[in-house]
Amino acid sequence: MRASDAALIERIVARDETALAALYDRYAGMLSSVLNRILRDKQAAEEILQDIFYQLWRTAAQFDASRGSVPGWLVVIGRNRAISLLRRHIPSQGEELLENTVVLPFNLESTLAQGQLLGRVKGALEGLPKDQRTAVELAYFQGMTHSEIARCTGDPLGTVKTRLRSALESLRQNLQLETA
Amino acid sequence: MNGHPTRKEDFDLYALGALEGEERQAIESHVAHCAACSRRLAEAQGRIALLALGTPLVEPSPSAKERLMNKVRSAAEGRAVRLAPVEPQRARGFFEQWWAVVLAPVAVALALAALFLWTENARLDRQVEDLRATMQDQRKQLDYARVVAHLLEARDTISVSLAPMPGMANGAAKVMYNEKMGVLMYDGWIDPPPGDKSYQLWVVPKQGSPISAGVFNPATSDSAHWLTKVPEGIPVKAFAITLEPAGGTAAPTGPMVLVGPVS
Numbered sequence: 001m002r003a004s005d006a007a008l009i010e011r012i013v014a015r016d017e018t019a020l021a022a023l024y025d026r027y028a029g030m031l032s033s034v035l036n037r038i039l040r041d042k043q044a045a046e047e048i049l050q051d052i053f054y055q056l057w058r059t060a061a062q063f064d065a066s067r068g069s070v071p072g073w074l075v076v077i078g079r080n081r082a083i084s085l086l087r088r089h090i091p092s093q094g095e096e097l098l099e100n101t102v103v104l105p106f107n108l109e110s111t112l113a114q115g116q117l118l119g120r121v122k123g124a125l126e127g128l129p130k131d132q133r134t135a136v137e138l139a140y141f142q143g144m145t146h147s148e149i150a151r152c153t154g155d156p157l158g159t160v161k162t163r164l165r166s167a168l169e170s171l172r173q174n175l176q177l178e179t180a
Numbered sequence: 181m182n183g184h185p186t187r188k189e190d191f192d193l194y195a196l197g198a199l200e201g202e203e204r205q206a207i208e209s210h211v212a213h214c215a216a217c218s219r220r221l222a223e224a225q226g227r228i229a230l231l232a233l234g235t236p237l238v239e240p241s242p243s244a245k246e247r248l249m250n251k252v253r254s255a256a257e258g259r260a261v262r263l264a265p266v267e268p269q270r271a272r273g274f275f276e277q278w279w280a281v282v283l284a285p286v287a288v289a290l291a292l293a294a295l296f297l298w299t300e301n302a303r304l305d306r307q308v309e310d311l312r313a314t315m316q317d318q319r320k321q322l323d324y325a326r327v328v329a330h331l332l333e334a335r336d337t338i339s340v341s342l343a344p345m346p347g348m349a350n351g352a353a354k355v356m357y358n359e360k361m362g363v364l365m366y367d368g369w370i371d372p373p374p375g376d377k378s379y380q381l382w383v384v385p386k387q388g389s390p391i392s393a394g395v396f397n398p399a400t401s402d403s404a405h406w407l408t409k410v411p412e413g414i415p416v417k418a419f420a421i422t423l424e425p426a427g428g429t430a431a432p433t434g435p436m437v438l439v440g441p442v443s
Binding site: 015017020021024025028029030031032033034036037042045046049050053054057058068069071072075076079083086087088102103104105106114117118121122124125136139140143144145146147148149150151152154157164165168169171172175 | 187188189192193195196197198199200219222223225226227228229230231232233234235236237238239240241244245247248249251252253255256323324327385388389391392407408409411414430431
């Protein structure tokens with residue numbers, strides 16, 4: 001029977017290396033994909049990948065899997081580190097999450113679930129108007145703020161803000177992520 | 181921000197990293213003491229994390245996992261050696277045996293050896309950690325040096341001197357900027373700002389709004405030199421340092437202190 005993320009975390013706390021290997025097999029591909037998309041450098045991406053899983057190994061006791069999601073934590077921390085490296089700056093407040101404060105609206109513990117959701121996310125992104133998709137991609141994969149996106153695209157700041165809000169609203173509806 | 185953020189996208193925008201300046205600080209200060217909004221932010225982090233699935237799948241090389249597991253095993257082996265000195269305590273009633281007289285010195289010797297190994301292992305662990313930290317520092321320095329070298333070598337890198345505005349703080353600075361690379365290097369000194377103010381360096385493009393290239397305060401930091409990335413392909417007409425509220429702002433609001441026009 002396939003162990004849950006929470007069960008694997010408990011085993012990692014008990015220093016079971018096979019549990020870490022299982023979590024790695026489950027999420028390394030997903031994390032590696034986003035790191036490579038941001039950095040365009042396989043070696044740098046693999047170094048961050050290893051660092052993050054080693055951090056999980058060392059600090060698993062602090063991770064409360066009932067409060068936060070393991071893949072969510074991995075992706076948020078990985079993205080923050082990759083963008084910091086890309087932009088060559090030291091993370092400031094809020095950029096490096098100290099707690100496992102990421103709640104995923106889906107369970108990604110199986111490869112099948114990841115594959116199905118991958119299709120939905122790709123479809124939702126491709127369904128956005130081009131200017132909205134560009135704004136989302138500049139923010140997510142290059143870590144740009146509203147002003148930076150405006151300067152990069154040459155669009156007025158207000159337009160960029162509206163564009164990003166509309167894009168996020170559309171994504172939420174298309175992915176059926178209504179939580180409020 | 182005293183009340184809750186009114187629009188649900190506010191949390192998504194924060195998680196996306198698109199907010200800046202006061203908008204970002206307002207969410208951070210509110211979430212710090214509001215459990216409900218802290219939860220909403222955690223959910224927003226999860227929604228935004230899903231965007232990672234929109235990328236083409238790139239599997240890491242098999243050696244990446246091998247290196248990770250080797251690192252984990254090395255750490256585990258270190259721990260096993262440290263636990264070794266505890267073993268002799270299990271031998272209750274040991275001295276009641278006649279052969280204990282012979283084996284007791286051996287056990288003591290083994291315990292001492294284990295203690296020595298534990299000490300040596302701890303020392304080597306520290307040494308390895310130090311070396312690893314040094315290697316990471318050197319790698320960062322090398323990356324930094326590479327970018328600086330590219331910046332200095334590039335024929336289209338411009339060098340601009342910034343001079344103080346009349347009646348403002350005394351100082352002098354120099355900016356090297358490469359439009360194609362989107363890289364800027366600052367070097368200079370300036371009298372500390374008054375009260376709770378900071379200095380902020382701006383790239384002033386020929387078209388559009390100024391772009392922040394760093395916030396600093398000579399009174400609280402030694403950073404008189406830095407390298408930063410700015411959006412690529414921005415033709416510049418000047419560089420300027422303004423006096424702003426501590427922490428900087430999204431757009432210049434204070435007086436110009438140093439200015440350097442691009443000739």
